Amino acid sequence: MKPTIRSLLVLLFLVIFFLAAVGWAQYSPSLRWKTLRTPHFDIHYVAGNDSLALRAAYIIEEEVYPRVTRYFNYLPGRTDFVLNTCVDIPNGFAASFPRRMEVLMDFPSVPFSAYSDSDWLSYVALHEFVHINHLYMARGGFANFLKLFGQMNLVNAMTSAWFLEGTAVNLETSCTTGGRGRSTYHRGKLWAQLAAGRLGNLVRDGNFLPNSLPRDKPYVTGYFFLNYLRQKYGDDIIMQVSDYYSKFPFLGLNWAFRRKTGKWVGTLYKDFLKKERQQMQVYLDSLPANPQPYIFRTNERLEFYGKPLWLDNRRILIHCTSNEEFPTLYRIDLQTGRKRRVKRLSVLPSQCNGLANNKFYYSWVRPDPLYPSQIVSDIYELNLDSGKVRRLTQNAHLKSPSPSPDGRQIVAVRNEKGYSNLVLLDLESNPPGVYQLTHFKRANTLNPCWSPDGETIAFCLNQQGQQALYTVSRNGSNLQKRLVLPHQLQFKTGILLPTFTPDGRTVIFVSNFRGMENIFAFELETKNLYQLTFEPWGAYSPAISPDGEKLAFTAEDADGRHLVVIPMNRQQWKAVPLLKIRLEEKYSIFTKKEIPTYFRLDSLRPAENYNGLRQLFPPKWWLPMAIADSRGGALGIFSFPMDALGKHAAQLMVVYNPKTEKPYGNLFYRYAGIFPHPKVHLYSLPVKRTYWSEPGSYWTRYSGGEI
Structure with a gap:
């Protein structure tokens, strides 16, 4: 083998090893994280940002948690809240596994929120906490059924995108002084599609589709459609539909709207578009008849x-x-x-x-x-x-x-x-x-x-x-x-x-x-x-x-x-004269006086060093699974616990066959707090092998460990 080829192969091996070692890491191991525990949240932040963590604690406990839980009449349980100061993108997201919400600490310069007089952290945190409520909300017999699998509700995660995002944008607008609902930028995107005759089917208009505009359809269509329903049926219509759907999710969201409004979603959407066309025409009639010519x-x-x-x-x-x-x-x-x-x-x-x-x-x-x-x-x-x-x-x-x-x-x-x-x-x-x-x-x-x-x-x-x-x-x-x-x-x-x-x-x-x-x-x-x-x-x-x-x-x-x-x-x-056209909207669900003040910053304990390992065990969710063995099959559970920052991750499987009375298991653990990231793999699994010298096969237990 030529030296150059040998060198390239060695280099390729080192690159693959290096990438495998850091493949699951989300944050640099050099960052030191701290945790501030509030009554309902664990706030994780990079050391040195204590004032930011206290501001987030006040916002999430005083403004976000009471408004969202009171509206939905549901308590989702303790939630991890990550303040990411390592990103220059204004955004946020919520996740089920593990149950956490994250806010990327940057202020947007685009029109939809740059006009807001609310704290950016306030309405992004509220938006993501609405998603946490939706992801875990369950009622009645369905809630009891889900307890068999721990803290998990995949059914709500499969709800239509326009309902998930439209609900979150409605609450972010109604419960704060900011939010995208107060932006004409979103109204313009909706009316542009309406004027071009491209709205009419909620499945197409309210979900992410390729080569389709606007690119944030679920946020735009979902917000204005649900806001129309709030004006027509009352502020709590979103809560009523969500409540019914959480009891009978397999009947579908369309049936939930039918039960609470007396109409199918398609009919309601046509009524909404009719009203929007009327408002749009009033706006278009107010524009000058002869704008400047284009060069x-x-x-x-x-x-x-x-x-x-x-x-x-x-x-x-x-x-x-x-x-x-x-x-x-x-x-x-x-x-x-x-x-x-x-x-x-x-x-x-x-x-x-x-x-x-x-x-x-x-x-x-x-x-x-x-x-x-x-x-x-x-x-x-x-x-x-x-x-x-x-x-x-x-x-x-x-x-x-x-x-x-x-x-x-x-x-x-x-x-x-x-x-x-x-x-x-x-x-x-x-x-x-x-x-x-x-x-x-x-x-x-x-x-x-x-x-x-x-x-x-x-x-x-x-x-x-x-x-x-x-x-x-x-x-x-x-x-x-x-x-x-x-x-x-x-x-x-x-x-x-x-x-x-x-x-x-x-x-x-x-x-x-x-x-x-x-x-x-x-x-x-x-x-x-x-x-x-x-x-x-x-x-x-x-x-x-x-x-x-x-x-x-x-x-x-x-x-x-x-x-x-x-x-x-x-x-x-x-x-410039003042705007003479009033586009009817309804925003406030709660006022400041309607929410009792009970949270005090001076009641919090000092922040502690982040400890992600204790978030893994016991697992908070699990799924049933089956594997084949010598007596047909073994039944058990599977889980994939991970901490809020992705430093610790594990895969856990335990199965048992009552016929053979033999348990099997598989445990994988990875730690990303140091470099390179150590990994431990322990296993004891049934394996079917083939004889070398004669036809046929046999079952054996394959056990061992790797580091």
Whole structure:
């Protein structure tokens, strides 16, 4: 064997061994975790985040637990609650095995929740705890049957996605001052599909399907449909249907709706669509009859364009993603309509990126190659001339980069465990230095951008229930609140994605001040406010051409999000009146006074070091199983216990055949708290073997252990 081949085989063996050793690890073994025990939750967090854990304890016990359990009249039992500060993605999820919920501590910059005046942690935790209730909720004889298998209810997990997610979004909106139900962004996605005639079947409209829009159908359709039923049948209709379904799950969700409303789900859904069409028509009639003409517009289906960046007065640099290819950066010529691919990206850049000196700056939320639950956002630079990509920061938790006009500095948003502030990157040093620009407490900064002279930075701030437009000097001084828009009726009004005009006197931004998200202009000196676009389903990511004569943005419709260019004609700017259309909604299920205050932070014991091993035994769930042996078969149970952080995992099987009076078993254990991860395997199983010298076979016991 040649030395090169031998070396490659040895290297391949080492790689396989290395990957096998870390295959089940979720977090780095170097992280030290602690546990704060509350009356109903075990809150797990990385050491050093004690204030965050106390805030989570207050939210989950004072605001979330009493509201959800009172609404469903069900107590799901003790739940693990993981605060993941190692991820720069705003999200959360709930799981059955083990029973836990996890919140990824980052604040979103997209419209559905960036307008919220509620704590991000509050309504995400409530959303996931609703799922915990759904997953384990069981009544009557069905509940007694499930006790045979421990803490497990796979039936509820198979409920229609629109009902699971629609219920969670309804409760997150009704029981907090935030939630996606207060966002016109979701309403626009629903109405875009309705106007295109693509809604009519709840199975198709309320579940995740390939090549189908919107991509979050269960959340959108489920919320508005169930909210319609709450208005018609009362706030507790979701609880009544859930209660009946938990008693008789095998009769189906459709039968539960029939019993509680007198109608099948399909009939109720048709009534809902009829009312939505009426409200949509009222909204469409309120729009101007003659919007500004398009200079350019893309029309491809299932394509989603990001933020446009002007290369010059006729060419735009923009990234696009679709179901058929990876995110790709394109150069579009507005005169010829030609779209030329610049570079295929391995990841979708954020909606906030920048361009300076023919270099494209973007943030990439990159997962750790060894530990999938650690995903950190960093800033990257793409040289458009050479096509080379350079990583500017290492595990810095930075996103939304905006380069200064001279290309010497970048302003970006730094995630600070659910809150955020602005920082400056000095590109003239190697590696780039990072300097704090703002020092807000319990606030979130969003979408920074530079003025044309490079002296001022505009950004959006979400703090204490108010979202406003701010400016600050590049050295951190002269911080000014420029504009605050009041909430309009039941919707939360926000300001996002600001950008300066070339003369620096006007800030262009996105807001839902008049219903759906559209683009507005605010003159800094005169303080006049104008509306520039009237897209029926939303306009985003504005960008002004260098000569100030064209406005590029992205527009939402039933086929995706498209690039649009219109003339910047100040004569057609509309002074902003208040919204006159009231879209009837109903939100509050509980008020603060209706929930008794019983939880006190000073009653908690000090946090203790995380101990995942005690979560494994005894197993909390099990399933029946059978294996073949010499006397027909042996019956027993199987379980796969795991702790909340994935440090400890085991596979346990115990079976017994009364004919042979022989027990069999299999135990596998893996520990990911150190590297490499030790594994222990003990087994004693029946095995059927074949004779070597003569035909036939025989049964024997195969016992042993491996480390």
